[in-house]
Amino acid sequence: MGIIDKIKDRAKKGKKTIVLPESMDIRTFKAAETILKEGIAKLIIIGTPDEIRKNSEGCDISGAMLIDPNTYEKTKEYEDLFVEIRKSKGLTHEEARKIILSDYAYYGCLMIKAGDADGMVSGACHSTADTLRPSLQIIKTKPGTKLVSAFFLMEVPDCKYGDGGVFVFADSALVQNPDSEELANIALSSAESFKFLVGAEPKVxxxxxxxxxxxxxxDVDKVVEATRLAKEIAPQFQIDGELQLDAAIVPEIASSKAKGSNVAGSANVLVFPDLDAGNIGYKLVQRLAKAEAYGPMCQGIAKPVNDLSRGCSWQDIVGVVAITAVQAMAE
Incomplete structure (x- = not known):
């Protein structure tokens, strides 16, 4: 059984309510049909009747809650909540209503903030910034969180490295050029995410x-300092660096390049030095090794809001919804 199947089984036990705000994309409805059929989560799909009718043709979404923001009875409540949250920024009711009726990601985040949903998945046709901006404005970060970052849960077929081919790659989507402290915090969050989702000990x-x-x-000095800080912040985790990729995952190479390391040769959490490396790295593995890449999954938001690659398949959406539902179970 693959890692995503295990996560789906966990999600089915909790049946959390996940918002899908991208009713303008047919992939949303193909995914929704499978999610509902398999009982992975309860779904709220936001859109006008015309949008939903046009893009859901041929898909059975009868088990989903369909919400038209223009007519839904709680829209005024969400508008008031948005104005209250953003009053220090001078948001007016007119502006708030215009935003939530035109950008369903804001509407979805307000549903989560109001307690009417447990999480949201977006990004099939929105940029990462457009997906995360409303979540940071409305849902905010977890208490004590210093940095919101993102990771991909990777599953590489027929792979002897990592945890049976399962890895976390971070940050591959959000933090452009982290300094040493930010890199250390990404490492800690990623270790926690791996342990929670995979159920194995992270080796970072x-x-x-x-x-x-x-x-x-x-650039090397930055990683060396980040490693020192990460070990200091989280002595409970196995963290080591600086390591080249081959030294990190291949035992034979680790034995010559990083003797005595408790991580080298067996790493399952890969923390990249910047976003260029992380984004290129995950896409290389996804395309050339035919790996499953679920994400970008967000770390540090008070309630789970997760992004998608705009090149995602509908199957990817199913997987990310399952992960989001499991994250919501932990909240």
Whole structure:
């Protein structure tokens, strides 16, 4: 059984309510049909009757709650809530109503804030920024969270590395050029996410183009300092760096490049030094190794709101909804 099937089984036990705000995309409805049929989650789909009718043709979504923001009885309540949350920014009722009727991601986040839904999945036809902006404005971050970051849950077929081919790649979607402290916090959040979702002990590799001093550069220094901080912040986790990718996952190479490391050769959480490396890395593995890539999954938001790659399939949406539902069970 693959990791996403295990996560689906966990989600079925909780039956959380997940919002899908992208009624303008047929992939939403193909995914919704499977999610409802398998009992992975309860669904709320936001859209006008015309949008839903046009894009859901041929899909059985009879088990979903369909909400037209223009006529739904709680729209005024959500408008008032939005104005209250953003009053310090001078948001007016007219502006609030215009936003929530034109951008369903805002409407979905307000439903979560009001307690009418447990999480949201968006991004099939919205950028990461457009998906996360409303969640940060409305739902806010978890108490004590220093940084919101993102990861991909990767499952590589026929792979002996990682945890049977399962990895967390971070940050592959959100934090552009983290400094050492931010990189350390990404490592901690990613270790926690791996342990919660996969159920195995995380082994975190802080990646670089250098292994244990093999190269000298300020970029390497950043990773070395991030590793030191991460170990200090989270001594309960196995974290090591700086490590090249091959030293991180291949035992034979680890034995020569990183002798004595408790992570090298067996890493299952890969923390990339910046967004360029992380984004390129996950897409290379996804396309060339035919890996399943679920995400970007967000870390640090008070309630689970997760992004999708705009190149995602409807099957990817099913997987991300299952992960979101499991995250909601932990809240």
């Amino acid at each position: 590799a802080m990646l670089s183009h250098s292994s244990k001093g093999s190269a000298k550069h300020s």
